Amino acid sequence: MNQSVSQRMQELEELLNRYNKEYYENDEPSVPDAEYDRLFHELKALETEHPDLRNASSPTMKVGGKPLGQFKTVQHEVPMLSLDNAFSVEEFEAFSKRVEQRLDTNQTVTFCCEPKLDGAAVSLLYENGLLVRGATRGDGQSGEDITENVKTIRNVPLKLSGDVPERLEVRGEVVMPLGAFERFNEQARLRDEKVFANPRNAAAGSLRQLDSKITAKRPLHFYAYSLGVISETTQLPDSHYMRLQQLKDWGLPVNIEIKTVESVQGCDDYYESILARRDSLNYDIDGVVFKVDSVRLQQDLGFVARAPRWAIARKFPAQEQLTTITGVDFQVGRTGAITPVARLEPVNVGGVTVSNATLHNADEIERLGVRIGDCVSIRRAGDVIPQVVSVVKDKRPEKTEAIEFPLHCPICQSDIERVEGEAVARCTGGLYCAAQRKEAIKHFASRKAMDIDGLGDKIVEQLVERDWIKSPADLYRLSTAELATL
Numbered sequence: 001m002n003q004s005v006s007q008r009m010q011e012l013e014e015l016l017n018r019y020n021k022e023y024y025e026n027d028e029p030s031v032p033d034a035e036y037d038r039l040f041h042e043l044k045a046l047e048t049e050h051p052d053l054r055n056a057s058s059p060t061m062k063v064g065g066k067p068l069g070q071f072k073t074v075q076h077e078v079p080m081l082s083l084d085n086a087f088s089v090e091e092f093e094a095f096s097k098r099v100e101q102r103l104d105t106n107q108t109v110t111f112c113c114e115p116k117l118d119g120a121a122v123s124l125l126y127e128n129g130l131l132v133r134g135a136t137r138g139d140g141q142s143g144e145d146i147t148e149n150v151k152t153i154r155n156v157p158l159k160l161s162g163d164v165p166e167r168l169e170v171r172g173e174v175v176m177p178l179g180a181f182e183r184f185n186e187q188a189r190l191r192d193e194k195v196f197a198n199p200r201n202a203a204a205g206s207l208r209q210l211d212s213k214i215t216a217k218r219p220l221h222f223y224a225y226s227l228g229v230i231s232e233t234t235q236l237p238d239s240h241y242m243r244l245q246q247l248k249d250w251g252l253p254v255n256i257e258i259k260t261v262e263s264v265q266g267c268d269d270y271y272e273s274i275l276a277r278r279d280s281l282n283y284d285i286d287g288v289v290f291k292v293d294s295v296r297l298q299q300d301l302g303f304v305a306r307a308p309r310w311a312i313a314r315k316f317p318a319q320e321q322l323t324t325i326t327g328v329d330f331q332v333g334r335t336g337a338i339t340p341v342a343r344l345e346p347v348n349v350g351g352v353t354v355s356n357a358t359l360h361n362a363d364e365i366e367r368l369g370v371r372i373g374d375c376v377s378i379r380r381a382g383d384v385i386p387q388v389v390s391v392v393k394d395k396r397p398e399k400t401e402a403i404e405f406p407l408h409c410p411i412c413q414s415d416i417e418r419v420e421g422e423a424v425a426r427c428t429g430g431l432y433c434a435a436q437r438k439e440a441i442k443h444f445a446s447r448k449a450m451d452i453d454g455l456g457d458k459i460v461e462q463l464v465e466r467d468w469i470k471s472p473a474d475l476y477r478l479s480t481a482e483l484a485t486l
Helices: 002-025 033-049 089-104 179-189 199-207 212-217 240-249 263-282 295-301 360-368 434-447 457-465 470-478 478-485
Strands: 072-073 110-118 120-127 131-135 143-144 167-175 223-232 261-263 285-292 311-317 318-332 340-351 352-358 376-379 387-391
Touching: 002 033, 002 470, 089 263, 089 285, 089 295, 089 311, 110 223, 110 240, 110 263, 110 470, 120 199, 120 223, 120 360, 131 212, 167 199, 167 263, 179 261, 199 212, 263 285, 285 295, 318 352, 340 376, 352 387, 360 387, 434 457, 434 470
Parallel strands: none
Antiparallel strands: 072 143, 110 261, 110 285, 120 131, 120 167, 131 143, 167 223, 285 311, 318 340, 318 376, 340 352, 376 387
């Protein structure tokens, strides 16, 4: 029994160490966070059940990955630790009870609630109000010196205002806003350059450019969420929340969603409120961080190997999941653009069942190296159409099928052409193609065009399917009698 458990633990350690390297050092994770979390918690449960088999170098005892050789290494004077996770209100209640038991108090504990931004953690060191160093989290003990890169982030102040401490280390998250991320990837596809799987990878990859001029072109934002080293003579409030407001007064950006609450119910209400607005935010978040607000109580609670006892991250349903491609359909748009759409084994992504995901175009299929039958990572965020972001090559079955891009339109059989230098292939049928005709009529009748009241998508589809309209002009030849039969 112990031998099979030991083998599984070793297998999990090897997988997690590899995924850590891909995530922290290469900025190219091969599996979504949800898969990593599942394996991590499996290993943690086995280690709890079999403590004699725990390896001192287990991934559950570590944070992040080693710094890259190209950057100067920075030693963190105060370690930049990770956070433990809770995936349900029950797990958060257990955390809250542990806090109360350790503090040996029946008094209500105040929590500071913060959106868990999904970007890259950084440290900013100010001396006499001037930014002198920026560093990545790295393995928590040491990171990489990215000073020149963080100086290019527009909302990072190079000089603080007011009566600031002689030395002040600010920790926070660098993110790429969702709208900017989509525009960046679209431009990269047009230039046939590398696209990022998600905004987090985009932020991390941008920060670790050896040429800061490249970082300067990336639309990055910074949000402060904690303090590291600070001059001993500095007088600060005991409240973590009020310390963040002090950072704001000094000129540092702090997320406007941060607030304090009391009780488990207050934390749960905050969690549900942010979750309901998740898709309307212009940055990725993957949960909520709850911190005991009193810094004095934080110090009393202390730390475990890789995380503080006074904070926890309650995770949201993952916006990336693994599933299998069962086939590919080719859709025709208003301009004749042919878009490959992957049919998927249905999977819950961010609380929504997804059974289709875009593959964009032939170049993207080639870049991903995706085949029918592959295990793939699917991403869905906000109003963005679900998309295939990567192939898990390790899980590729023996029998897969190449995706063949059609030579003729699947609707009207007209030739498909691709102009040299363009990523998009198009049907040449024009309005002869029923698919293009439907989309053209919908566009013509839309609010931003002719704004034809009552001419919805379903009616347009019926008109085209009955072959009553071959162009927008035919709309004005329809009779009341004909329309009454729809």
